[in-house]
Amino acid sequence: MITRRQFLANxxxxxxxxxxxxxxxxxxxxxxxxxxxxxxxxxxxxxxVDTYKCVGCGLCVKACKIENEVPYDAKVSRTWVERYVITKxxxxxxxxxxxxxxxxxTSKIDLGDRGFEDIKAEDITKAFFVPKLCNQCEKxxxxxxxxxxxxxxxxxxxxxxxxxxCIGCGYCIMACPYGVRFFHPVYHVAEKCTFCYHRIKKGLKxxxxxxxxxxxxxxGNIKDPDDPVTKIIRTQRVGVLKSEYGTEPQVYYIGLDxxxx
Amino acid sequence: xxVHGELWTLKEFFVLPNxxxxxxxxxxxxxxxTGLVAGAFVLSSLYHVFGIKQLKDMARFALVFSxxxxxxxxxxxxxxxxxxxxxxxxxxxxxxxxxxxxxxIVFSTYGAIVASEIWFVYRKYIVEMALSLRKKMDKTLSExxxxxxxxxxxxxxxxxxxxALHKDExxxxxxxxIGIPVACxxxxxxxFIFGSVKANALWMTPLMPVIFIxxxxxxxIALCILTYTITMEIKKFRATRSKSSYALYQSKEEIKGVExxxxxxxxxYLVFFMIFAxxxxxxxxxxxxxxAVKTWDILRSVIYGRDFTxxxxxxxxxxxxxPFILFLIPGLTVRRSAVASILVLFxxxxxxxxxxxxxxxxxLTFDGYMHYVMPIIPTSIETFxxxxxGVLTVAAxPFILFWILSKxxxxxxxxxxxx
Numbered sequence: 001m002i003t004r005r006q007f008l009a010n011x012x013x014x015x016x017x018x019x020x021x022x023x024x025x026x027x028x029x030x031x032x033x034x035x036x037x038x039x040x041x042x043x044x045x046x047x048x049v050d051t052y053k054c055v056g057c058g059l060c061v062k063a064c065k066i067e068n069e070v071p072y073d074a075k076v077s078r079t080w081v082e083r084y085v086i087t088k089x090x091x092x093x094x095x096x097x098x099x100x101x102x103x104x105x106t107s108k109i110d111l112g113d114r115g116f117e118d119i120k121a122e123d124i125t126k127a128f129f130v131p132k133l134c135n136q137c138e139k140x141x142x143x144x145x146x147x148x149x150x151x152x153x154x155x156x157x158x159x160x161x162x163x164x165x166c167i168g169c170g171y172c173i174m175a176c177p178y179g180v181r182f183f184h185p186v187y188h189v190a191e192k193c194t195f196c197y198h199r200i201k202k203g204l205k206x207x208x209x210x211x212x213x214x215x216x217x218x219x220g221n222i223k224d225p226d227d228p229v230t231k232i233i234r235t236q237r238v239g240v241l242k243s244e245y246g247t248e249p250q251v252y253y254i255g256l257d258x259x260x261x
Numbered sequence: 262x263x264v265h266g267e268l269w270t271l272k273e274f275f276v277l278p279n280x281x282x283x284x285x286x287x288x289x290x291x292x293x294x295t296g297l298v299a300g301a302f303v304l305s306s307l308y309h310v311f312g313i314k315q316l317k318d319m320a321r322f323a324l325v326f327s328x329x330x331x332x333x334x335x336x337x338x339x340x341x342x343x344x345x346x347x348x349x350x351x352x353x354x355x356x357x358x359x360x361x362x363x364x365x366i367v368f369s370t371y372g373a374i375v376a377s378e379i380w381f382v383y384r385k386y387i388v389e390m391a392l393s394l395r396k397k398m399d400k401t402l403s404e405x406x407x408x409x410x411x412x413x414x415x416x417x418x419x420x421x422x423x424x425a426l427h428k429d430e431x432x433x434x435x436x437x438x439i440g441i442p443v444a445c446x447x448x449x450x451x452x453f454i455f456g457s458v459k460a461n462a463l464w465m466t467p468l469m470p471v472i473f474i475x476x477x478x479x480x481x482i483a484l485c486i487l488t489y490t491i492t493m494e495i496k497k498f499r500a501t502r503s504k505s506s507y508a509l510y511q512s513k514e515e516i517k518g519v520e521x522x523x524x525x526x527x528x529x530y531l532v533f534f535m536i537f538a539x540x541x542x543x544x545x546x547x548x549x550x551x552x553a554v555k556t557w558d559i560l561r562s563v564i565y566g567r568d569f570t571x572x573x574x575x576x577x578x579x580x581x582x583x584p585f586i587l588f589l590i591p592g593l594t595v596r597r598s599a600v601a602s603i604l605v606l607f608x609x610x611x612x613x614x615x616x617x618x619x620x621x622x623x624x625l626t627f628d629g630y631m632h633y634v635m636p637i638i639p640t641s642i643e644t645f646x647x648x649x650x651g652v653l654t655v656a657a658x659p660f661i662l663f664w665i666l667s668k669x670x671x672x673x674x675x676x677x678x679x680x
Binding site (some may be wrong): 056068071073074076077080092095096098099111112114115133141143144145146147148149165166167168170171173174175176177178179180181182183187188191200232245246261 | 262263264273274277278280283327338344345347350351359360361379420458459460570625627628629632
């Protein structure tokens with residue numbers, strides 16, 4: 001038998017409980033808690049490309065292909081270098097022959113099946129090189145669209161592919177606005193730049209960073225304010241590629257031109 | 262060493278090293294086949310749900326045909342996977358942020374609905390066949406097999422009283438009713454797979470699912486008209502040859518009358534859905550041209566330049582306008598409707614082609630093009646699967662399946678033959 005007093009007390013308690021907004025509860029992520037308590041800065045890999053320093057030698061592409069066992073003569077690559085030539089008539093001429101694996105050995109622009117285009121030196125107003133690699137997006141569309149979850153993002157921000165799980169549908173290749181993905185010619189699964197995850201995990205630099213003789217490529221931890229890469233990103237004018245897709249790319253560029261695709 | 266896509270992709274101007282036509286003709290076949298499934302089902306539902314009596318004969322036919330098409334819708338997907346043995350993982354370990362992950366759920370829901378609807382439609386027939394075959398002494402081997410099939414198909418329910426059959430009818434109506442949104446979802450969702458790819462300037466539009474549904478219904482109805490005509494012609498041919506001896510209960514003239522009537526009715530719905538489909542496609546095109554965002558330059562050069570013949574001549578001209586006129590000229594004949602249906606099917610196929618291949622025919626740089634050269638003569642398994650051979654295989658499969666299915670579920674006049 002419930003008394004009136006008990007009934008009123010319980011009603012008041014119940015109302016108080018309901019009034020407590022759900023927002024008052026914070027769902028605690030164990031990983032986040034661990035990182036905060038550890039006192040160490042978190043880890044989030046980011047890349048910095050100084051386009052002023054790139055000469056288009058292609059040593060980074062060579063090193064990447066060898067390090068990551070992407071068949072040397074296959075016409076795909078985890079990283080590549082693009083050449084941009086803008087002429088006086090305002091036209092853009094750009095190419096990346098064999099992903100610039102052997103550098104740019106001729107001044108002629110590679111037009112694919114259209115052959116080559118010779119551009120006179122006196123017609124050029126500006127020309128430069130832009131190295132490309134996976135942007136390890138904060139919001140990777142490739143990982144979003146993978147139907148089986150074979151592509152995933154690590155805690156430190158790198159997007160990887162599980163070769164034992166990928167079904168090879170190619171949806172991730174379609175979803176990437178940067179064209180960094182392809183099918184591995186040997187394993188027949190989706191393949192991409194991993195920031196040399198196997199190396200950076202051991203404290204080494206990526207193969208491309210190690211191979212660049214001019215220091216055009218740098219990798220660092222964007223959560224560490226003392227990291228040289230972070231310092232540059234925080235204090236200098238840098239840009240990212242195709243921010244309009246909302247992917248929050250983590251490869252930053254110094255000297256990014258509006259012509260860069 | 263060839264990279265996947267290299268064998269059939271031609272690159273022009275500034276194209277990124279890893280860009281190829283990764284989704285080739287099999288991915289054109291996928292929405293084309295699912296479209297036929299959904300369209301055939303919607304046609305059959307017009308009779309069952311909305312009680313459009315004129316479509317009775319066509320409805321049963323369309324239902325069985327839709328079921329025959331269903332497993333085939335999965336084949337092109339399976340054929341284009343680089344790791345086909347892992348394809349089942351889409352069902353087993355779906356990753357739900359992906360549009361493709363819902364495939365297993367949508368596909369099996371739809372399959373279950375169509376299968377149960379067929380069961381209810383044919384339940385009386387199944388029971389009668391099972392009982393008559395059971396009574397029969399010294400059965401031939403094929404009769405023994407059929408007896409087993411029909412006995413299993415009864416699922417132990419032998420009640421075919423007036424009351425039970427009435428309940429069946431009710432169930433069919435409910436299932437057909439649920440089936441319409443699910444069929445639209447099945448196909449609209451195929452449109453979503455494309456429409457949600459934000460990296461692709463041609464694909465990304467919220468109209469894509471709706472456009473896909475409308476053209477799906479159009480193609481489904483066209484295929485039903487065509488297959489119905491062929492089946493009826495065969496029947497007519499048999500009726501003239503066998504005169505009275507071979508127990509066909511209808512004369513040639515009777516069949517002719519029914520055939521023409523059904524086709525005239527069905528083609529009205531076809532034209533109706535065609536108007537919707539074309540309006541939406543044109544709306545999309547006009548909107549893109551009018552808003553002319555950054556990507557319009559390259560899209561315009563593809564739509565009005567490189568793919569002009571594919572889009573305006575083959576898709577809109579031969580595949581839409583011509584059959585539209587053919588259907589609308591008064592005094593529609595069976596032959597004319599068959600020709601128009603073939604053209605409609607071709608038009609819808611070209612629409613899928615122009616979306617799937619057209620969407621990959623320009624580079625992410627917006628400054629280069631890719632051209633798909635469909636492999637005709639296969640030189641490897643890859644060029645077979647992603648070339649003409651694969652297309653013909655996929656296109657032939659539903660007819661083979663339909664032929665087998667119609668042995669068990671006769672699509673015409675089974676009420677009379679069952680006794």
